Amino acid sequence: MSQTFRAASIAFAILLVSSAAWGQKSRPAGQPLPSGPADVENRVDSLLRLMTIEEKLGQLNQLSSVWDTVLHRSNASASGMQMLREGRVGSFLNIVGSEATASLQRIAVNETRLKIPLLFGLDVIHGYRTIYPIPLGEAASWDPELAEETARMAAGEAAAAGIHWTFAPMVDIARDPRWGRIAEGSGEDPFLGSAFAAARVRGFQGHLLDSKSLLLATAKHFAAYGGPEGGRDYNTVDMSERTLREMYLPPYRAAVRAGVGTLMSSFNEIGGVPSSASRHLLTDILRKEWQFDGFVVSDWNSVGEVETHGIASDRTSAGILGLTAGVDMDMMSLIYVDELRSALKDGRLKMAVVDEAVRRVLRIKFRMGLFEDPFRGASTVRERAVMMTQEHRALARRAASESFVLLKNENGVLPLTESTRSILVVGPLAESKDDPLGTWSARGEAADVVSIIEGLRRGAPSKTKVTYVRGCGVDDTVRSGIAEAARVAAAADVVIAVLGEARSMSGEAASRSEIGLPGVQEELLRALVATGKKTVVLLMNGRPLVIPWTAEHASAILELWHPGVEAGHAAADVVFGRINPSGKLPATFPRSVGQVPLYYNHKISGRPASEANSFTSKYLDVAWTPQFPFGFGLSYTSFAYSELTLSATVMRWSDSLVVGVKVRNTGKRRGEEVVQLYVRDHVGSVTRPVRELKGFRKIALDPGESKRVTFNIGRDDLAFWNGLMEHTAEPGQFSVYVGTNSHAELSAEFQLEE
Known part of the structure; x- marks a missing residue:
């Protein structure tokens, strides 16, 4: 094939997959994106066939910014600019502002051979310019809809500034407050954490990836980054598969079910295998069990740190392990783009593995509409219009007061x-x-x-x-x-x-x-x-x-x-x-x-703590109880709980149980109360927590007013990972507790029968 004919063929193929090649025209208002699954897959495959090895590895490479002393803004380094023009960069992080992102995007869609647009990422955790309470504080509101709203507002500001992708929400369960990143998550409980994980995904990302006022979301850090030994950041995590699945994985799964587009692999190891090299996590669980079809980005140099962990002898081996495990995009180690061509050449890495990772990245770019509008409407005019508006400040004020x-x-x-x-x-x-x-x-x-x-x-x-x-x-x-x-x-x-x-x-x-x-x-x-x-x-x-x-x-x-x-x-x-x-x-x-670690949903042990018996699980110098328990919080008014009812005392395998309780404002002020439902499974094939949060409702009551609050419990709410590592409920006796915190005393019992 002559070079002229090949060039013409490539140009024609680019026109088929990308309107960015036509001078970056946006699609007409109201015209839908050609984003059906089959259409996207066809476009991905068409583009993939045109790509060289360098261009494929480039799509898997993410670079960070440097400070441009001439333009006085974040920008790509000189070497980063060169790599971009060569088609060896798929994404940048920490490039902020519509002008800065647009200047690099113009290079991508005008000067590179295949004109594939860039993804711009940033840690938009609890606000972009308008800063809301830290996520841990926001979780104290016990109001996922509020978190969804603040995430949506933050996304709107960031999107106007040319950001496409946030590295949030952080959904790591944290039971050790010594760990500094507890601030970025929703606390110690998987049920509450799952509710906030899903809400923040909906807020940042919405249901359609091509919205110009929202961001691609990232659930991080996969997995169990919040469980480091000694509460020391980046440290070893070692736990059973059962604890991992019951306590740490549920918020990630909730994010996947909410449609999150990307996940970030974590720095830590779990049981001897670094997460960024764990096929069990990134392929077996994430993609096969949960059917996740987005892509995985590493944390900063976490692929490179696979070598430091000691399971790879050099950078190339670390990259092979990371990519084969399921880390699709390499943040800042440059291993994929610099080292993996040789691994492909000598057969240590299969091209099919690279192609699948590239497909995942391109699939997201097509779904986001970047090939139709690589700038997504970002501009300095739009930035000025949406930053720090009175509406945003009012929301920040409300979110803060609700978090106290x-x-x-x-x-x-x-x-x-x-x-x-x-x-x-x-x-x-x-x-x-x-x-x-x-x-x-x-x-x-x-x-x-x-x-x-x-x-x-x-x-x-x-x-x-x-x-x-x-x-x-x-x-x-x-x-x-x-x-x-x-x-x-x-x-x-x-x-x-x-x-x-x-x-x-x-x-x-x-x-x-x-x-x-x-x-x-x-x-x-x-x-x-x-x-x-x-x-x-x-x-x-x-x-x-x-x-x-x-x-x-x-x-x-x-x-x-x-x-x-x-x-x-x-x-x-x-x-x-x-x-x-x-x-x-x-x-x-x-x-x-x-x-520490001290958390409400602990196991009972063979010798539960007792004041009457010295030979039980407690301390000589401090009480075994917390200063303030999970779910605790007072009000300027008071609430009384009564009339706890169950729709039945026996719950059949295919049935659900309705739990009802009367809550009355017994004080002199209007107030809001978070009504909390906990469940205990008394006997299982493996030991079970003393109680687990299974529902909550936030209600407002005037002085003297009463409301009846109901919860539904189904078999799935009672399921756990049994002795055979099957996720199922088991027949037996259960207690429900309803009240104002995790020490709630109002209780009732029921039996689950097959």
């Missing part, structure tokens, strides 16, 4: 009323405009944040004087300001101490061996309490903290987490009673770091 958890309220200290004439606000985090952003704050800016002191001053009653004294730093040992804070506190009616962690103290590579209040913050609090004044603690942190002294001596404790740009306004809304707090803990607060 009232942990203590002695004698109804909160909310503060007009009778409070003077308030002293103390603490290093009260004036911070940076720390409320939390970890992974994308393009969030401190200048946009309403600090806690700003919000309290604006929100206080007109005749209430609000004074601020710093007192101490977040994590230093300087005590010189403590005495001054105590002196000023003596003249105030109420003291509000804003304490906790800086944003840098949680997130990736931010594990802590001690998770109490850092620095001398507790010394500051002790001095304030010693004045005898009512002392309200506002906690700002990215994980559950160990705060036994605070829990005993503070007058009130309100957990804020890292609440985002509307931190101060939301705090004032709750402190002054405009909003009644309704948050519930998504993770247990231990009494001591020595109790």
